[in-house]
Amino acid sequence: MSDTIRLTPSEVRTLAEGTLKHWGFGFDHVDAIAAMLATCQLDDCQSHGLFRLFMCIETARQGRAALAAEPVLTLDESAVVRADAGGAISLRAVQAGLPHLVERARRHGVAVLAVNHCYHFSALWPEIEQLTAQGLAAFSMVPSHAWVAPAGGTRGALGTNPLAFGWPRPAAPEPFVFDFATSAFARGEIELYARAGRPLPEGVALDAAGQPTTDPQAAMAGAMCTFGGYKGSALSIMVELMAGPLIGDLTSLDSMAHSQGQPEAPCHGQIIMAFDPERLSGGAQEESDARAERLFAEIGAQGARLPSQRRFAARARNLERGYVEISEALHRDLLALRD
Amino acid sequence: MSDTIRLTPSEVRTLAEGTLKHWGFGFDHVDAIAAMLATCQLDDCQSHGLFRLFMCIETARQGRAALAAEPVLTLDESAVVRADAGGAISLRAVQAGLPHLVERARRHGVAVLAVNHCYHFSALWPEIEQLTAQGLAAFSMVPSHAWVAPAGGTRGALGTNPLAFGWPRPAAPEPFVFDFATSAFARGEIELYARAGRPLPEGVALDAAGQPTTDPQAAMAGAMCTFGGYKGSALSIMVELMAGPLIGDLTSLDSMAHSQGQPEAPCHGQIIMAFDPERLSGGAQEESDARAERLFAEIGAQGARLPSQRRFAARARNLERGYVEISEALHRDLLALRD
Known part of the structure; x- marks a missing residue:
């Protein structure tokens, strides 16, 4: 694959931990969140791996979440x-x-x-x-x-x-x-269709007027099925x-x-x-x-x-070879979260 | 409706109880089974009301079920x-x-x-x-x-x-x-399509070779989805x-x-x-x-x-008018279960 970089499992964790610490998450939260993201990344689940740091940091940025509260x-x-x-x-x-x-x-x-x-x-x-x-x-x-x-x-x-x-x-x-x-679709999938300018399949979304639509932009303004x-x-x-x-x-x-x-x-x-x-x-x-x-x-x-067979296969492969791959663009954007 | 007969809730129970007793079900089983069938019949659920007596009696007829065992x-x-x-x-x-x-x-x-x-x-x-x-x-x-x-x-x-x-x-x-x-379909629905000679919708059944089919007979010999x-x-x-x-x-x-x-x-x-x-x-x-x-x-x-809104509406209507309706043919076949 071109335009990807390789991270060892411990580099994935270090990247997540550094970002979370930078934004003020308490020690135990840093640990629990980084472990979750690393687990998902190891399974090649791009939507719930390191990518989720953006939502996590956005939540911190809004200032309403308790970043260090002990349960x-x-x-x-x-x-x-x-x-x-x-x-x-x-x-x-x-x-x-x-x-x-x-x-x-x-x-x-x-x-x-x-x-x-x-x-x-x-x-x-x-x-x-x-x-x-x-x-x-x-x-x-x-x-x-x-x-x-x-x-x-x-x-x-x-x-x-x-x-x-x-x-x-x-x-x-x-x-x-x-x-x-x-x-019918994950919300992230509709965003991906919108970005790619591709029509949605029938039956997965409604527009703002409540009518069925295959237009991903209309779906974002409407509702999923x-x-x-x-x-x-x-x-x-x-x-x-x-x-x-x-x-x-x-x-x-x-x-x-x-x-x-x-x-x-x-x-x-x-x-x-x-x-x-x-x-x-x-x-x-x-x-x-x-x-x-x-x-x-x-x-x-x-x-x-x-x-889950695809996830398990990805996990086995990534564990064996000792690294995961993420896109360079994602890596760059993740590093920018600390700016 | 023509070709239907009216039964009060207590007539439904009596019909079920008489049939179950005739086939040797123990007292507590007669009571529990008749109560279930009457409850479903009151909600106009034809598939799980008195109609289920056929499967119940067929099970008794096979001779392997314990008809009076106490749990x-x-x-x-x-x-x-x-x-x-x-x-x-x-x-x-x-x-x-x-x-x-x-x-x-x-x-x-x-x-x-x-x-x-x-x-x-x-x-x-x-x-x-x-x-x-x-x-x-x-x-x-x-x-x-x-x-x-x-x-x-x-x-x-x-x-x-x-x-x-x-x-x-x-x-x-x-x-x-x-x-x-x-x-995708209840098994009883496929039987109804077969009896009516109507094709099934796409995507609900496979034939015996594992290929998608809309033929209800082929579906009965194959599998549902x-x-x-x-x-x-x-x-x-x-x-x-x-x-x-x-x-x-x-x-x-x-x-x-x-x-x-x-x-x-x-x-x-x-x-x-x-x-x-x-x-x-x-x-x-x-x-x-x-x-x-x-x-x-x-x-x-x-x-x-x-x-369940349709069921609740049927229940309210049947309770108010004091009877349920079943087809004369079903009633005749149910009475024949005691022969």
């Missing part, structure tokens, strides 16, 4: 762990809450981590993979901003509302993991409810109002659930694992791919 | 309730487990009911509505038979795998509820894992093998989760309810419909 945990004997981020970026609060979520999932069979009052811009799968690495099944959802119209609607009311799930596979090199937006018609729309509403009001936090409509039109990351909550297959299978875990593996084998035998 | 509950201090149906129809086991699920969700904030070793043919929303009526959010999933191909695949590996969710709305006449198959492309496929795999191996029960592949080609209901497990909004919102339930209602109001203001 406040609420722990009791129940299966619910609360981590109040206190208006900081979500990642430090998630890291503080996860060990307690794991402990409670093992104790009760199922547990919920409610992360509250956080700015959120990250992928969900790295957190899911931390739970599958502990032998737990996991499920996570977040709202965002009200950019997505419900099926049959005319304007934004729902977030891009990603939904992520993981299943541990003790006998396989990687877990089963997916993490996708319930919008959910994937899968009324079913995807119902799921998106579920994400709003589970990751918002259920845990005492904002919907995407609330979050958009909170942002007052500023280009900062959405501010809301995140729900993470963990399930202990050993407890839930009633001691039949070995047989259950074998059943799951037979299903994965049948899917593979048909030539169908499991989700 | 065995496993209860401990954890957030997991197990209800082993012992090879009976699922509904009695669900009814036995639900009060304990409610109690544990209130105690721990979240709880799981694992229903095992059951024949399953019913809609999920009536069980979801029992939980929303207790002020809990709820989530349920079941596998079925391996009739559905994964995205990029060529043959059945996944079930129709419905996914149902409910959110209590204390201030509204009905809860927010959805219950849909993760297949999931809704929403690779995202719906990922969700369907999640349903397999959560409602199968996670709770120590069968996948749709296992269930299909178990049935040995006999026309009985699929035999597997069911997972039901309940969430206590009071605990999970950290005491902010009133504010959270208001946030959820603002979202519902915005969706309604756009002219978009919430899921």
Whole structure:
């Protein structure tokens, strides 16, 4: 590839850490955010790797986010762990809450981590993979901003509302993991179409008048559609409810109002659930694992791919060769964030 | 309407109960199954109302289902309730487990009911509505038979795998509820197209060679597709894992093998989760309810419909007029089940 530069994993982290420190993020936040971006970059996920530093720094620049707030945990004997981020970026609060979520999932069979009052811009799968690495099944959802119209609607009311799930596979090199937006397109994809001047496919966006459009500029001024018609729309509403009001936090409509039109990351909550297959299978875990593996084998035998296979392949390749590649332009713009 | 007959709600139950008793179902099973069918019939859900008696009786006729087995509950201090149906129809086991699920969700904030070793043919929303009526959010999933191909695949590996969710709305006449198959079409819909000799829409089915088809007969010999492309496929795999191996029960592949080609209901497990909004919102339930209602109001203001609105309208109308309508042909065939 031309016009790219190579960074070792530790150079990726150092680049992120330096930028975050420069902008005043507290030590633990620098660590949690840089770890997330490096994990995504290692998987060649350009949209959620170092590129996300721009949104992160823009959020700092707006001056409303708490850059060094320590999360406040609420722990009791129940299966619910609360981590109040206190208006900081979500990642430090998630890291503080996860060990307690794991402990409670093992104790009760199922547990919920409610992360509250956080700015959120990250992928969900790295957190899911931390739970599958502990032998737990996991499920996570977040709202965002009200950019997505419900099926049959005319304007934004729902977030891009990603939904992520993981299943541990003790006998396989990687877990089963997916993490996708319930919008038909990611918002970043529409921006890419707009920049390239290419028309959108049918059925992914509405214009400002609520009419279907394939013009990416009109779509940016209008609303995105959910994937899968009324079913995807119902799921998106579920994400709003589970990751918002259920845990005492904002919907995407609330979050958009909170942002007052500023280009900062959405501010809301995140729900993470963990399930202990050993407890839930009633001691039949070995047989259950074998059943799951037979299903994965049948899917593979048909030539169908499991989700995340491209990411896992990129990770293996980048780990083996010892570097990731990013474009020189991105690298230059990232360095300029410290000016 | 011509060629229909009117049945009062109590006549619906009596018809179901008489048929179930005739075929040897135990008292508690008669009660649980008839209640489910009557609930669906009241909502004008023809596919899951009295019509389901055919599958129920066919399952009894095959002689492998336990018609009178009492469910065995496993209860401990954890957030997991197990209800082993012992090879009976699922509904009695669900009814036995639900009060304990409610109690544990209130105690721990979240709880799981694992229903095992059951024949399953019913809609999920009536069980979801029992939980929303207790002020809990709820989530349920079941596998079925391996009739559905994964995205990029060529043959059945996944079930129709419905996914149902409910959110209590204390201030509204009905809860927010959805219950849909993760297949693009319900299997019953394809049968209806086949009977009517109508071609299927594009993208819902494959033929026996794994090629896309619009011929409903070819689709019955081939496989259905999931809704929403690779995202719906990922969700369907999640349903397999959560409602199968996670709770120590069968996948749709296992269930299909178990049935040995006999026309009985699929035999597997069911997972039901309940969430206590009071605990999970950290005491902010009133504010959270208001946030959820603002979202519902915005969706309604756009002219978009919430899921289940048609069902709720049918229920209100049928309750008010005091009867449901079914076709004379269905009524005649149902009466013949006792011959």
